[in-house]
Amino acid sequence: MTRIGMACTKCGNNQAFSYDHVTCACGGSLLVQYDMELAAKTMTKQAIQSRPSSMWRYKELLPVSSPEDVVSLGEGWTPLSYMNIQGIGLPVDHVWIKREELNPTGSFKARGMSVAVSLLKERKARYAAVSSNGNAASALAAYAGCAGIEAIVFLPEDCPPLIVQECLSYGARTFRVQGLIQDAGQWVEAGKHLFGWSTVATLKEPGRVEGKKTMGFELAEQLGWKLPSVIIYPTGGGSGLIGMWKAFHELKQMGMIADPLPRMVSVQDAGCSPLVSAMGNHATVLDAPAATGMRVPRPPDIDLLLHILKETGGKAVAVNQVEIDGAQRYLGYRGVSSSPEGAATWAGLLKLCEEGWIRRDDSVVLFNTCHGLKYGKSLGLESVPLLANLKELFYHTS
């Protein structure tokens, strides 16, 4: 058992491990701490290599006590694809894209929920609730279903219909709520007090950050225990960013990596970019924000996110809908199904190249956090030719 307690990211205070008190008296976030010396004994580079191809290969640094409580659907160990960008005039040589859309439930949210639901199983919880822009809800639905725990999910009214459908197909009690994600959050809090639900909302429990941390571990392992110089990540609540930052510090502590931390870049929707504003830049707001995972007006711990961007020499950058649409087309035509959030990282890369912030010798990792299919717009099939005779084939292919 390597889990030994929690520490505050703001004041540094330590406390015992808790399933549901993860905010320090000072307002900072409490993150799980491990016995790193004990972990290092078994979590060696060589040992990991022969373990199953899932994020649970890093089990020593995940907070679940007993293997029997691990709720797994095959999450993690997603491909890191090298992008062929030669000949397109981009002033950078090496770009990879981490294919988080190939997780169960089609998004990176599976990682966090695998750990969060495992902790719920460990504590024998019966109900789990979440407010979400969509993907965290469907991930909770799947993992809770797998564990025999009842999921209750609250989504903004304009959540993409396929994601709502997904929640239902995994058996979650599914509600839509007027307003944005923070409005949905009020219902979870109400249910917690009224019905004793456990909440797995962002930074309300210790598991999700730990699960997302494995994106950082995998990046290091897949690059041969090297780190890229830049990570571009779409940021809503930001727990993925927090998780990866924590992962890199843990690997350093164990002596498994030597590189400096990557400059971490948050990409946001120009219509909703609290981090860009807080970093002292102003986004040009052209549109209302789209209903994506980036639409989080009030991230639960924005101070920690700012700290991470500054500590690593990173940046926050806003991209607009036109740029996102173009990026989605670009990636699609190269065989990668990207969500608006994932496409935003490519758009962010273009912008940072234009600004000269990315250097030619940088190695850059983009994160495609979700499958594009989940945002599927209803298609006017009449726009797709229906062939009836050979003459038409000539017509359409001339």
Added chain:
Amino acid sequence: MTRIGMACTKCGNNQAFSYDHVTCACGGSLLVQYDMELAAKTMTKQAIQSRPSSMWRYKELLPVSSPEDVVSLGEGWTPLSYMNIQGIGLPVDHVWIKREELNPTGSFKARGMSVAVSLLKERKARYAAVSSNGNAASALAAYAGCAGIEAIVFLPEDCPPLIVQECLSYGARTFRVQGLIQDAGQWVEAGKHLFGWSTVATLKEPGRVEGKKTMGFELAEQLGWKLPSVIIYPTGGGSGLIGMWKAFHELKQMGMIADPLPRMVSVQDAGCSPLVSAMGNHATVLDAPAATGMRVPRPPDIDLLLHILKETGGKAVAVNQVEIDGAQRYLGYRGVSSSPEGAATWAGLLKLCEEGWIRRDDSVVLFNTCHGLKYGKSLGLESVPLLANLKELFYHTS
């Protein structure tokens, strides 16, 4: 270079490797042959273990000559999930589900197209066409896009709209055709003669069977170089079944496995079950067949499929729409997003258990060939409660 030629599965004749002549004069299918002794030198169990987590870990037994021609989007090495079926009264102890929905493009078709498009790149083809019930088309679209080859795809008129959308998003020239998959096939043949397109339709080129073969390799490796006793596989054109059967024979030839071949079961839609009929059983036809990958009235090489089912002591079984719907719900509530084809394998398992054909000590592997999301029906969002005040939460949770 381990690729040495092709052999006919019917008359045994050998011929040189060909990119597009894969039907023997006798009518049998020509499959790729390798220098197995040469392959065995480098493709050892230990060597494979440290290779990338994709199907290209078995590169010695894939027919692409040069690594530069490999077109990869991270396909293969999908999770094999152990199903927790205790307490549901099923008279079998060990069931796994191979999670093919976690491939790029959300289906097992990615495997075949990765190899087929690599061979197109090797021969410097510019156009690739396919007739498909949907998933082969979107996989071709993605891999061709990645390789800079133009894809032209022909789909039945009633193909699920999201899959049509997927083909468009990967940049394929996309056509719908009146009728079924064989009707779509006529357009590909026409384009081949009129415009010089390469066809990658089922059993019209050598790559797709080889790519799908890797499902068999992975099964063996993931089970510790053991084979299950039963494989239940949804069958349309059947090249996945042919591929796995070939894989097991190749592994035996290399001395990498000792177990007898699994009894291979084809699951079909009761409304379209040519294999069930050919095996001498009659399916009770309740419905017209749904627009899924199983709707293939005339598999290109039904003789070979029958041979495989008989040689392995397998079976063909038909399931109807009600059974498929129920199976999809069952798997969904346990966190697995299954396509109708994937769900059919669970329905088939129930049927075979009921018949007593499955024995308690059997180890069974089901194949979830595709993500359920791709068949997403348009959701009446009005059926999902839109909460406006706290009182309603009480109402809906009472």
